Amino acid sequence: MQITPRVKLYLAIWGALFALTIAEVIITQVGLGKSTVLAGLIVMSGFKAAAVGLFYMHLWWEKAWLGAVALSPFAFTALFAVVLILENGR
Amino acid sequence: MQAEATIDSLPVPHAHSEPSAGKVGMWIFLVTDALSFGGLLIGYASLRSWSPTWPVPSSVLDIPLTALNTFVLICSSVSMVLAVSAAETGDRKSVIRWLGATVAGGLCFLSIQAYEYHHLISGGLSLSSSLFGATFFTLTGFHGAHVASGVLYLSTLLCGVLAGKFVGHGDSHIEIAGLFWHFVDLIWILIFTFVYLV
Structure with missing residues (x-):
């Protein structure tokens, strides 16, 4: 198989996903504060999910409207979370 | 800016053109599926925050083993x-090799998950033992069912390619x-x- 620039990009993302997974495990075990760990985990998992969506699922090269469709579950899930929090506050 | 221009210039077929009907259909399915996972994850978070007795996941679950399983799924995505x-590019031999590797990765993931379930159930954790058990098995089981159906889907395609x-x-x-396969990987990342690290 030919190592094209696109294949190089896929392999670079694979390396980043591997490194971030290791970093996620390490950050939970080095005795940092709970909120720091939570923030770090959210940022790293966000990066990993975005890398998979943008480059492996080719959203980077797709029409913008398809990207909006792909992002819509995140918006609806956030809305669901807000409603639950408000209901719990009653 | 330069990196953006470089990525934009990579030759990806159908780049910035209207997606095919099949692709749009798959995306619509994935959106509805993502909403199911979103509901389950929010349900898990709500029950965890409201429950007075919730175990620290790392004290119950095998984090290094699951990190290895995450790596297996990431490799299968590549x-x-x-x-x-x-x-x-019409390279049939490479398609067979990589598709076979992806199916093998999926089977490896499922085997490790089955081992993890066996270990947890032997230790007394089950769907009915606690809220943690119920949400853990529902969420990871629903995802495992997706991996299993993905393996079946890709195996069928592999037979077609052969x-x-x-x-x-x-x-x-x-x-x-x-x-579909990358979606399964993306959901597992979350x-x-x-569920395992927070």
């Missing part, structure tokens, strides 16, 4: 994207199946973080 890339179908001539079957 092999899938390489299969898609090879299919676009029979001389699905490669080249603008055929997008493998690309569409790839979307489950691993929020």
